[in-house]
Amino acid sequence: MTEFENRHVSPRTLEDYVVAGVRASIPIAGDPKALLTVDGPNETLSLEVMWDGEEPPTIADYVHISTDVRFRHGANWVTLAVHGCRFFADAYPLLRSVADLVQLQSAAFADAVRSSLASYHDLLSAAAQMPIHDEIGLYGELLALSHLISSTGPHTAMKAWRGGDEREEHDFGLADDDVEVKTTTADSRRHWISSLDQMRPTAGRKLWVLSIQLTGAGASEAARLPDVMARVEKQLPAELRNAFWSRIVRTRYRPEQPHDTFRLLRMRSTPACFLVDENFPRIDRDILARGGAPVAGLGEVNYVILLDSTAPAVDPPAALLGFGHKGTNK
Numbered sequence: 001m002t003e004f005e006n007r008h009v010s011p012r013t014l015e016d017y018v019v020a021g022v023r024a025s026i027p028i029a030g031d032p033k034a035l036l037t038v039d040g041p042n043e044t045l046s047l048e049v050m051w052d053g054e055e056p057p058t059i060a061d062y063v064h065i066s067t068d069v070r071f072r073h074g075a076n077w078v079t080l081a082v083h084g085c086r087f088f089a090d091a092y093p094l095l096r097s098v099a100d101l102v103q104l105q106s107a108a109f110a111d112a113v114r115s116s117l118a119s120y121h122d123l124l125s126a127a128a129q130m131p132i133h134d135e136i137g138l139y140g141e142l143l144a145l146s147h148l149i150s151s152t153g154p155h156t157a158m159k160a161w162r163g164g165d166e167r168e169e170h171d172f173g174l175a176d177d178d179v180e181v182k183t184t185t186a187d188s189r190r191h192w193i194s195s196l197d198q199m200r201p202t203a204g205r206k207l208w209v210l211s212i213q214l215t216g217a218g219a220s221e222a223a224r225l226p227d228v229m230a231r232v233e234k235q236l237p238a239e240l241r242n243a244f245w246s247r248i249v250r251t252r253y254r255p256e257q258p259h260d261t262f263r264l265l266r267m268r269s270t271p272a273c274f275l276v277d278e279n280f281p282r283i284d285r286d287i288l289a290r291g292g293a294p295v296a297g298l299g300e301v302n303y304v305i306l307l308d309s310t311a312p313a314v315d316p317p318a319a320l321l322g323f324g325h326k327g328t329n330k
Contacts, residue, residue, distance in 0.1 A: 046079045152319050187213075189272065
């Protein structure tokens with residue numbers, strides 16, 4: 001192996017990190033400082049380079065790749081991130097190419113990204129596969145929507161669903177309650193929280209977390225995401241179907257993706273509903289402020305909650321009763 005190749009961890013080592021389910025930042029020797037960050041639980045692989053002050057390129061044409069500038073390790077870093085574990089092996093050469101152009105050829109980060117993307121365009125094009133995290137999340141939301149259509153009626157259910165609206169912190173707004181749907185394929189109720197506001201109840205309204213566990217094929221009721229979409233559409237009257245698809249468009253779903261590349265999934269267990277109260281494991285701005293944390297100086301905050309040892313609510317919202325039990329949500 002040459003000195004040039006020795007700069008980067010091997011694809012096998014990268015796979016070991018992903019399988020281990022850990023988050024690790026691996027230095028890439030050179031100037032400016034650079035890190036390869038493997039985040040298996042969040043299904044993200046990113047190259048982080050000490051920021052040169054130039055804004056990263058906008059790459060809105062790509063579904064499962066993004067750029068950003070973040071403050072970490074006491075400094076600003078510009079990042080190129082790939083979302084979805086299934087893309088790691090193919091996308092890893094892209095990240096290595098950008099690192100080599102920046103560190104070995106003194107290219108600006110933005111120029112290195114544009115140059116490398118030109119070589120890997122087909123891999124990371126907008127017609128490529130939906131990120132796994134988004135696919136599973138939307139799958140769970142649609143299962144919940146399907147149940148609400150049955151329990152409250154299609155018009156009430158569609159009014160409650162905030163699908164794809166990034167301005168909203170929570171997925172459903174019922175008459176007196178907000179519901180955040182958290183979906184996982186893990187064998188435990190292990191869920192990622194993406195901000196300091198996601199587990200923060202709105203004044204005067206209760207916030208509930210609806211935990212859904214999915215697993216792979218192995219039963220006749222397994223279905224792919226497009227199948228679930230088609231099932232929900234059939235539950236809706238004609239006048240609501242355009243509204244349904246307009247919200248799907250706001251998600252990262254791409255109709256061009258081949259049907260058989262979506263995961264074949266089914267429920268692993270009966271969904272559980274949790275009230276977000278003083279006994280619920282969470283971090284929010286109010287909790288941090290009471291502890292004296294300088295909340296105004298905090299940017300992006302992500303963390304994991306583990307709900308297996310937390311007792312589900314005995315009195316969840318009436319609209320959610322029966323969700324996931326045999327004979328429902330078919």
